Amino acid sequence: MRFTLRLSAIVLSAVVLVNAAGPIPKKEFEKNKALGLRLLNIELGKYVWRTEFEKFDVMRTNKGFFDVTDVYDPEEDDFKPALVKGEMGVTAVSAFPSGPTRQNVIQPVINTLAIANLQTYVANLTSFNNRYYRSQTGAQASQWILDTVNSIAALNPSVGATGAFFNNTFVQPSIIATIPGKTNGPITILGAHMDSVNQANPTNGRAPGADDDASGSADLLETFRALVVAGFKPSTPVEFHWYAGEEGGLLGSQAIAQSYKRAGKQVKAMLQLDMTAYTKPGTKEVVAFLPDYIDSTLNTFLESLVDEYLSIPWAISPACGYACSDHASWNRQGFPSSMPFETPFGTDNPQIHTTGDTTTVNGFSWTHMLEYAKLGVAYAYELAA
Numbered sequence: 001m002r003f004t005l006r007l008s009a010i011v012l013s014a015v016v017l018v019n020a021a022g023p024i025p026k027k028e029f030e031k032n033k034a035l036g037l038r039l040l041n042i043e044l045g046k047y048v049w050r051t052e053f054e055k056f057d058v059m060r061t062n063k064g065f066f067d068v069t070d071v072y073d074p075e076e077d078d079f080k081p082a083l084v085k086g087e088m089g090v091t092a093v094s095a096f097p098s099g100p101t102r103q104n105v106i107q108p109v110i111n112t113l114a115i116a117n118l119q120t121y122v123a124n125l126t127s128f129n130n131r132y133y134r135s136q137t138g139a140q141a142s143q144w145i146l147d148t149v150n151s152i153a154a155l156n157p158s159v160g161a162t163g164a165f166f167n168n169t170f171v172q173p174s175i176i177a178t179i180p181g182k183t184n185g186p187i188t189i190l191g192a193h194m195d196s197v198n199q200a201n202p203t204n205g206r207a208p209g210a211d212d213d214a215s216g217s218a219d220l221l222e223t224f225r226a227l228v229v230a231g232f233k234p235s236t237p238v239e240f241h242w243y244a245g246e247e248g249g250l251l252g253s254q255a256i257a258q259s260y261k262r263a264g265k266q267v268k269a270m271l272q273l274d275m276t277a278y279t280k281p282g283t284k285e286v287v288a289f290l291p292d293y294i295d296s297t298l299n300t301f302l303e304s305l306v307d308e309y310l311s312i313p314w315a316i317s318p319a320c321g322y323a324c325s326d327h328a329s330w331n332r333q334g335f336p337s338s339m340p341f342e343t344p345f346g347t348d349n350p351q352i353h354t355t356g357d358t359t360t361v362n363g364f365s366w367t368h369m370l371e372y373a374k375l376g377v378a379y380a381y382e383l384a385a
């Protein structure tokens with residue numbers, strides 16, 4: 001998750017450097033990039049240049065942003081959000097099934113999901129000092145995820161599941177696991193971000209990131225494990241993405257979404273899980289769908305899956321805002337994406353981006369996290385089988 005409402009003390013305008021209205025001329029772009037500056041897109045059509053160090057100040061505000069330095073192409077105009085309609089970026093680009101149809105095969109797979117596995121995955125992910133995208137421990141965390149994906153794939157080789165790095169311009173690669181289909185597309189994607197940050201001390205500070213976002217990362221591993229062990233051989237491919245550098249401005253997801261768009265890959269849907277473990281004590285436990293920068297028909301489909309397969313109800317969250325998590329990178333490229341969040345935005349985990357984002361936070365719940373793995377299994381099966 002890019003930010004939290006409680007950490008809004010520093011206002012963006014306190015950071016000084018040239019502001020620019022996009023698109024950025026090629027000369028300016030290349031000169032500033034060569035100087036090591038980062039180009040941040042902080043709202044539709046609004047760009048600012050910042051040093052890497054100043055980017056930490058922007059991270060500490062309550063404003064989401066895309067760091068577009070690695071994906072911006074001043075000569076191509078593919079950078080404008082293709083299908084975004086209106087301020088909220090809500091699309092309705094695809095027809096999804098009107099509701100679930102495969103209860104007989106999906107429920108037995110859901111029954112194999114195990115909290116003990118989520119606990120092992122989160123314990124491993126939080127054991128790194130941090131998973132910062134420019135740190136060696138952040139790179140080691142990527143290697144751990146790839147190794148774990150490969151050992152899960154080996155549990156049932158007949159499925160033909162594979163794992164691979166998607167390399168970045170910084171040390172931390174993203175990871176893609178694939179369950180192949182009978183055809184090459186369209187692809188059904190589940191995403192989470194594997195990096196973590198201590199916003200008081202990004203490079204060296206302790207950042208367990210148990211909720212943000214070891215929780216979503218563990219849900220993806222457990223969803224992948226359950227489907228592989230069940231011998232899931234879908235008609236169309238299912239991919240699991242663990243994005244690097246989300247906290248640095250949605251870096252890993254932007255690189256992959258842009259590369260898929262340019263390669264002409266078809267994407268059926270993208271489901272982002274970023275923070276799935278926390279419910280504020282005293283409030284009602286729900287799956288809270290973000291209403292902005294998502295595809296509304298995908299939300300409606302996912303709501304029907306919650307009704308059928310989960311033990312808790314859904315709700316619509318208040319808006320999360322611009323560039324709030326990796327689903328926004330897919331929305332920006334015109335692919336249908338959604339994000340079911342741990343709780344209505346604004347009542348989410350107060351400890352994120354600190355040393356205190358651990359599994360012992362009051363309100364952290366393994367059973368709550370498990371609900372999102374159930375949703376992952378149902379989503380993959382209903383869309384791709």
Ligand SMILES: *[C@@H]1O[C@H](CO)[C@@H](O)[C@H](O)[C@H]1NC(C)=O
Binds near residue numbers: 120123
């Ligand atoms: C990490 O996962 C392995 C299984 O892959 C487990 O044996 C080990 O105990 C875990 N490490 C931690 C720190 O939990």
Ligand SMILES: *[C@@H]1O[C@H](CO)[C@@H](O)[C@H](O)[C@H]1NC(C)=O
Binds near residue numbers: 173
């Ligand atoms: C990513 O980088 C690693 C290490 O530098 C390299 O071994 C691997 O081949 C690269 N993967 C891709 C897909 O380029």
